[in-house]
Amino acid sequence: MKRSTQLFTVSALAASIAACGGGDDGQASSSTGTVSFGITDAPTTNLTDVTISFTGMALKPADGKWVEFIFDEPKSLNLLALQGGLSAPLITDEEVPAGQYSELRLNINVEDSDTDDDSLPDSYVITDDAPDIRKTLAVPSSVLKLKGDFLVAADTTTDFTIDFDVKKSIVDPQGQSLADFLLKPSLRLVNNLQVGAITGEVDFATINSTRANDDQRADCAYEGSVYIFEGPDVVPTNININSEDEQPVMAVPVSNEDSASLYTYTAAFLPAGDYTISYSCQLDNNETDDTLEFQGTQNVEVIADSEVQAQPIPLPQ
DSSP states (O other): OOOSSOOOEEEEESSOOSOOOSSOTTOSOOOEEEEEEEEEOOOOSSEEEEEEEEEEEEEEETTSOOEEEEEEEEEEEEGGGSOTTOOEEEEEEEEEEOEEEEEEEEEEOOOOTTOOOTTSOOOEEEETTOTTOOEEEEOSOSEEEEEEEEEEOTTSEEEEEEEEOHHHHEEOOTTSSSSSEEEOOOEEEEEGGGEEEEEEEEOHHHHHHHHHTOTTSOOOSSSOEEEEEESSSOOOOOOOTTOOSOOOSEEEEOBOTTOOSSEEEEEEEEESEEEEEEEEOSOOOTTSOOOOOOEEEEEEEEOTTOEEEOOOBSOOO
16 A cells, blocks of 8 residues: 655755745745644664754745745754654744645754854764763754655645654764764655554563574564564565665664563554564664564554554564
């Protein structure tokens, strides 16, 4: 089944936005609509803080001039705090020309992380093994560009969410860069009226014990993640941003915040449609092909404005 909302690819531009405007020149109609854009993150592991500093954004009508929004102060957001259905606003209830749009751009602050100017918050990464150190994040451009069609309806409010997938976007250059980490953005845009969520439970204790006592299966390296794939009956694979093969929409780490016997997960902001989900507790380098052992593979239908409960993992016998 095709998804009801188009996913967008992202590329980094070398310069700031050159042509911007707030009017409706070139529009087929003078009608307007109201838009809100928020940002969220598909969860990741090994990182505790990925802060990106946003300075503005711009929308491109298909037949008009750029509509630009410059923030009074940079919005410095820890994307890892925006998981499990949470999001933070970038713009709220802004009036723009109604109609079809073809691009969206995010302005981000690329100031050096050592700057003493508090008015220009920097972007940085904190890892779980060095919680007191802000590690540098190399940002390739001051502008990120999302291409693809989206519609702003006339005389109503349309809410969108930008999913900034940290697991796919943050790369460890292993000493090959001037910064500790590199940003290779992976973003998608969804209409909030057309998305739902998948939640579920994972019996990690049983999975961990079973694997530890089975020489034919790999031991668990961590508590694991649930991988979400577009479409039914997909054969699950690892994440590799350098591969042209089909990639998971997201991989959501399971959590045990309430110290309960079962771990839980929430995969949010998924456009309505059919998905395949599967669980693995092996580590996954996002730049290489890793051999992961999956279990609990199942099909799940996401319904707009609903939270769907998946079968528990391991699957009932």
